[in-house]
Amino acid sequence: MGSGLALAGEQPLGESASATVARLRDRIHGMQDGVARLPIATHPALADLVQLRTGGCYQVDSASLALALLAGPSQSGAWAAVVGADDFGAEAAAEMGVDLARTVLVPDPGELWLEVTSALVDVVTLVVLRPPEVVSARSASRVAARLRKRSAALVSWGPWPGAEATLSLRGSSWTGADHGHGRLRSRRVLVDVRRGAAPPRHAELWLPGQGEPIVRAEETAPPVLGEALA
Incomplete structure (x- = not known):
């Protein structure tokens, strides 16, 4: 009698090839550099579209989506930070469910935005960053490595090289x-x-x-x- 478990390369009975590829891709996303990528609380309205994970970088094109991704971790009691959004609307954030008492705001990091972001990754679960300039692949790689090491995630309000979603x-x-x-x-x-x-x-x-x-x-x-x- 079989154990009911499928090996990594096996296709479970009745599962399509595309479903198998998606399942294996999720397994790979769950591990990177030998470090487990743990799920971060994601708002239920978004959870079936994108699951935030430690070590992940996610790109959005609006403040609304940035706040929506911030709301899940915030409501779960996690600390978060918002960097580079000098027009950050505290009232709008609170209406979206963001706990302002657990949110660190750095509205204008200037040329030190990368250093500030890296430092905040050490102490919060999620950083929302509005990059003040085009982000190089090298800078993105440095941030990603730190996110994996510190079990945090980043949401970029603007283009981000290698964004997971x-x-x-x-x-x-x-x-x-x-x-x-x-x-x-x-x-x-x-x-x-x-x-x-x-x-x-x-x-x-x-x-x-x-x-x-x-x-x-x-x-x-x-x-x-x-x-x-x-």
Whole structure:
């Protein structure tokens, strides 16, 4: 009688070749340089799109997505840092579920942004960085090595060489204002997540949600996005 366990090179009965490749890729991502890459709390609305792991670098194209990735670790009690965002909105961050009491803010690190980021990696679980300049592959490699050593992760608000996953907004629509009157309450967005050459994954989110900081759109009554997400 078999043990029910599959060896690394085996394809479990009924599993497609593409599913096998994806499963093995996840195993490889779970180990790097012999150091286990542990999961970091990821907001439930994003967890099936991207799982934050220690040693990982993730790229986003907006403050909203940076805060969404920051919200999960923050809500779990982890310390985090935001570097280089001199227009950081504390109120918006709190609305997204970020614990400001556990967030270190360095709005303008100047030319020492790389040194500041590396130092913060030693003491926090997640660093959100808005690079002030084009990041070289060498600098990215140095940060990645430190992240693995210190069991932390980085979210780059801007291009980052070798990013494990790239999250981007394809469109958005606000609700709350009616014919120019009223208060904007929630924003519905379409998020793309790309990992290497794999097909992108998509999800519609409320940022912030209706009654919750972040929620999947399919879990709520759907106001129409119209052509913004076409």
